[in-house]
Structure formats: structure tokens, C-alpha cells
Amino acid sequence: MADDEIDYNIVFPDAGTSERHWQGTKEPVVILLGWAGCKDKHLSKYSSIYNEQGCVTIRYTAPLKTVFISESFGYKELSGTAHKLLEILYDYEVENSPVFFHVFSNGGFMLYRYVVELLHSDKQFSSLCVIGAVVDSAPGSGNVRGALRALTATLGPNVSPVLKYFLLTLFAVTVFLLRIVLYPLTKYIHKNHYDAVRERPPAWPHFSLYSRADQVIRHKDITLFVETLRQKDIQVDSFDFVSSAHVSHFRDFPEQYALKCRNFLVTCMKDLEGTEIKKRYQVHNQ
Structure with missing residues (x-):
């Protein structure tokens, strides 16, 4: 692949x-943003939920270095990735x-953040019709212990103990300083x-899927995020699976x-259809 392409x-x-599920209307395009270290074979299991529903699916997972290094140091590499994705x-x-x-998780949500910003500000992308988003196990904030658990799981057992200890220490110090101690300034x-x-x-509407048993993302961060959306009059629902990791x-x-x-997808599509019918009615009666 060329350097300016994404995998x-x-x-x-x-x-x-597609016709069976959407009956002549344009089928949705579902963009799945994987968690840090996610393998495509795992993400494909989620995309099958939507493929079986007659949807186009796009799967993408941001590289580890952009999630754990670039974002930690404030380098907005994922902004360019979001542009290429759209x-x-x-x-x-x-x-x-x-x-x-x-x-999925903070790894996917970090990229989603830049997608949202582009949809707000970019003239080309602002015309896209986004109907909703499912957010699984995200977002979380300021949880160094959870971030270390995520990085440990991502590195896996094949990394040497010395290298793993060095990487975890460097990451912990960086996150603690830049994202907690100095964050009132760096923000x-x-x-x-x-x-x-x-x-x-x-x-657009959001559906948050989480679990209070999650050891990486604190469920209180997710519930606070959901409540913030509600306070801003954004349609949002959530579900706690209670026991899943x-x-x-x-x-x-x-x-x-x-x-x-x-x-949730079907509900979002019905809401879109209702909005379009309302618009056509208003135009017809002008």
C-alpha cells in the first residue's frame, strides 16, 4: 500500500x-472502528451483524502507535486518518x-473524535448523512490503571519482560504527566x-453498551458521558451487561x-425516513 493509504x-x-431488509431505500454504510490491538478477524465478527442486515461495512483499526503514543504526546495523527477514512x-x-x-473502546473513540470534528467543520464531509452510533466500552478518561491494563493486553505474552516493563513505565509516566498533572494546561x-x-x-443518536465489570474503562466515565449527551438534548440510550469484561x-x-x-440501526433508519417525509411534506406545502 502507498504511504498515504490506510489498511x-x-x-x-x-x-x-439488501432489498429484503431495506426495500428499495439506500442501505446503510456501517463504519466499525476497532479497539487498540484489535485483529480484523475479531472485528469481522461484529461486521457480520450488519452484513446479515444488508449493510455495507467498512472495518478499520488505528495502529497501536497512534493510540498509545501519538495521542499521549498530543500529536494529532489520527486527524489525518479520520479524513482518509471518510x-x-x-x-x-x-x-x-x-x-x-x-x-470500540478508547482506541476506536480517539479516532471517532476526529471523525466527529470533521463532520462538524469540513465542508465536504458535513453533507454526509450520519444516522447514529453504537459505542462499545467507551469513552474513558484519566484512568492510568485501566490504560496500563489495555496496553498490557495489547502487547501480549510474546514481548520480552524487560521491553514490556520499559514500555509500560514510559507510557504510565507520560500519561500521568501530560494527561493528568499538566492537563489543565495541555488541554x-x-x-x-x-x-x-x-x-x-x-x-445523531447514540447507543452506549458497557459493563460495570469492565476493568479497563470505568463505567462511571461512560454513564457521565451518556448523561452529558442527554443534557445537550441528544438522543442517547445505554445498556449495562453487568458481568462481561x-x-x-x-x-x-x-x-x-x-x-x-x-x-438500534433499524430505529435510526426509521427516524431518518420520518425526517425525510416531513421535509418533503414541508416543501410540498410551501
Whole structure:
């Protein structure tokens, strides 16, 4: 791949499946943003929820260095990635289709933050029709212990103990200094993903899936984020799986998880249809 390209996967549904579910309307494009260290074979299991619903799906996971290093040091590398990700819609000529996001953990939410900013500010992307977003196990803020657990799991058992200890120590010191101790100052240069989206959230509906048993993202961070959206009159719902671990809700409750995602997508599509009918009615009566 060229240096300016990103490594993604796109799947188009067969015409029969799409017609059966969406009956002549444009099928949604679902963009799945994986957690840090997520393998595509794992993300593809989630995309199948939507492929079986007749949706186009785009899968992408940001590289580890951008999540754990670039963002920690305030380097906005993911902003450029977000731009390339949205350009994919134009490359495949699906920019006029409804767009739906499924975001995982802070690794996916960090990228989602820049996507939201582009949709707010970029003239080209502001015309995209985003209908909703599922947010799984995110967002979290200022939790060094949880971040270390995430990085430890991401590094895996094949990394030498000495290197692992060095990386974890460097990461912990960096996050503690830049994102906690000095954050009252550094936030004027680079806000973290949590504060950025809370302060200027997207207007489309959100569905937050989480668990109070999560050892990486504190459930109180998620519930506070949900409450912030509600206070800003944004349609938002949430569900606590109670016992499942971080980004493990689908693994532990596959049928319930898939049903909730599909039902939310269908609701968002119905809301879009109702809005378009209302617009056509208003134009007709002018």
C-alpha cells in the first residue's frame, strides 16, 4: 500500500439481502472502528451483524502507535486518518447513503473524535448523512490503571519482560504527566477525546453498551458521558451487561448484543425516513 493509504476492509451485501431488509431505500454504510490491538478477524465478527442486515461495512483499526503514543504526546495523527477514512465513502460512491458508526473502546473513540470534528467543520464531509452510533466500552478518561491494563493486553505474552516493563513505565509516566498533572494546561493545546466530544458532541443518536465489570474503562466515565449527551438534548440510550469484561459483551452475550445493535440501526433508519417525509411534506406545502 502507498504511504498515504490506510489498511481497511469493505464488504458490500448482495442485492437480495439488501432489498429484503431495506426495500428499495439506500442501505446503510456501517463504519466499525476497532479497539487498540484489535485483529480484523475479531472485528469481522461484529461486521457480520450488519452484513446479515444488508449493510455495507467498512472495518478499520488505528495502529497501536497512534493510540498509545501519538495521542499521549498530543500529536494529532489520527486527524489525518479520520479524513482518509471518510474519503473511502467517496471512493466507493456511497457518500449519499446513510452512515452509521460502531466504535470500540478508547482506541476506536480517539479516532471517532476526529471523525466527529470533521463532520462538524469540513465542508465536504458535513453533507454526509450520519444516522447514529453504537459505542462499545467507551469513552474513558484519566484512568492510568485501566490504560496500563489495555496496553498490557495489547502487547501480549510474546514481548520480552524487560521491553514490556520499559514500555509500560514510559507510557504510565507520560500519561500521568501530560494527561493528568499538566492537563489543565495541555488541554488548551490538545484536549483528550473524552472532553472534546463531551464539549461538542455530534447531534445523531447514540447507543452506549458497557459493563460495570469492565476493568479497563470505568463505567462511571461512560454513564457521565451518556448523561452529558442527554443534557445537550441528544438522543442517547445505554445498556449495562453487568458481568462481561472490556469489549467482551458480544462474546458473552452474542444474541442479545447483535439484536440490540440491529434494533438500534433499524430505529435510526426509521427516524431518518420520518425526517425525510416531513421535509418533503414541508416543501410540498410551501
